[in-house]
Amino acid sequence: MSLIPSIPENTPHILVFGMGGTIAGLAPNPEETPLQYQAGQVGVDALVSHIQSAIPGGIQLVSQQLANINSRNLLDADLTLLGQSVKEALVDDAVKGIVITHGTDTIEETGLFLQAICGKLAHTQAKRVILTGAMLPSNALGADGPSNLLDALRWASTSIENCPGGIYAVMDGRGCMAMDLAKRHATALNAPLQNSPSSSVGLINPSWLSGVKAVQHAWNEDLPIPQEGEWPWVEILTSHAGARPETVAQWLKSDVQGLVVAGSGQGGFHDAWAEPFKKAMAQGIALVRTTRTGAGTTLPNIPELDAPGCRASGVLSAPRARIALQLALNAAKQSNLAGKPLTWQDFFARIADLPEIR
Numbered sequence: 001m002s003l004i005p006s007i008p009e010n011t012p013h014i015l016v017f018g019m020g021g022t023i024a025g026l027a028p029n030p031e032e033t034p035l036q037y038q039a040g041q042v043g044v045d046a047l048v049s050h051i052q053s054a055i056p057g058g059i060q061l062v063s064q065q066l067a068n069i070n071s072r073n074l075l076d077a078d079l080t081l082l083g084q085s086v087k088e089a090l091v092d093d094a095v096k097g098i099v100i101t102h103g104t105d106t107i108e109e110t111g112l113f114l115q116a117i118c119g120k121l122a123h124t125q126a127k128r129v130i131l132t133g134a135m136l137p138s139n140a141l142g143a144d145g146p147s148n149l150l151d152a153l154r155w156a157s158t159s160i161e162n163c164p165g166g167i168y169a170v171m172d173g174r175g176c177m178a179m180d181l182a183k184r185h186a187t188a189l190n191a192p193l194q195n196s197p198s199s200s201v202g203l204i205n206p207s208w209l210s211g212v213k214a215v216q217h218a219w220n221e222d223l224p225i226p227q228e229g230e231w232p233w234v235e236i237l238t239s240h241a242g243a244r245p246e247t248v249a250q251w252l253k254s255d256v257q258g259l260v261v262a263g264s265g266q267g268g269f270h271d272a273w274a275e276p277f278k279k280a281m282a283q284g285i286a287l288v289r290t291t292r293t294g295a296g297t298t299l300p301n302i303p304e305l306d307a308p309g310c311r312a313s314g315v316l317s318a319p320r321a322r323i324a325l326q327l328a329l330n331a332a333k334q335s336n337l338a339g340k341p342l343t344w345q346d347f348f349a350r351i352a353d354l355p356e357i358r
Ligand code: ASP
Pocket: 020, 021, 022, 023, 039, 040, 069, 070, 071, 072, 102, 103, 104, 105, 106, 133, 134, 135, 136
């Protein structure tokens, strides 16, 4: 852990966790080809030092590098480490807020994960956890990382009346609940929250804020973090024209515990997959249907009746539904061991059936 500048222990501070990403990326030839670069090259200390002079006085910062990766390579173990670190920081009296610099490719997964494992804790501790990243590497002309990091630091440290404790994300001057992140554009500076309910970070939009409060009111209990090596194996399969039964059937011979179908339209899938899915569910493999369209809700029994063992994802996209299913399978296993048998569907519902922010 490093202190910037050195501060005595127990000094109130904002903790900045570095995970890597484009915000920490370097392009060998930034003027000619800024989008040809390597993510996760610059340390979080340097990212924070770079904006030190613009940080409002009185905010003390401590930074800690947890990983420095291209987030397309994010591992279950990275999430376990991040989740445990954030939970520890949330109960540390000296930590007033938390900022996480992260790659945007899988920031969607991390956003949902953090909400599910410590959304309640952040709310009750009245602390904000803010994910941010960048679409341009740190040495590109007009790099967006410094302003995103500054916005995140300001938001993490402003008074709680402005916006309650919880898990949020900031990009391109806007903030959203981290569980609403969805990177749906390859290059736009606001890609991860372009289609998400959001607010300007400067002036919080009251209708967005009341939506946030409704979600937080409905969020009663955080889910346990799977230990490294104990994450259930869940895969995503995309239904498409010309789909073959073998694509599903091959999983029946594996140890996979869950499948998320990125279905067409309202979350339906190719008829060729109906038989192998039936076999998968008979084998105890959990099945979640979602839509590959990129927006909208996947409803139960629409467009056809769901077989027992299959659940619609609600508003969750395929990457988010995959994390939710992993956490739900893990929580169901632990609740069984504790003699309180709840199903994965019970835990999945807690995440998928939340009020929608409009
Ligand atoms: N590939 C990069 C990453 O996710 C993209 C980014 O950060 O924008 O780490």
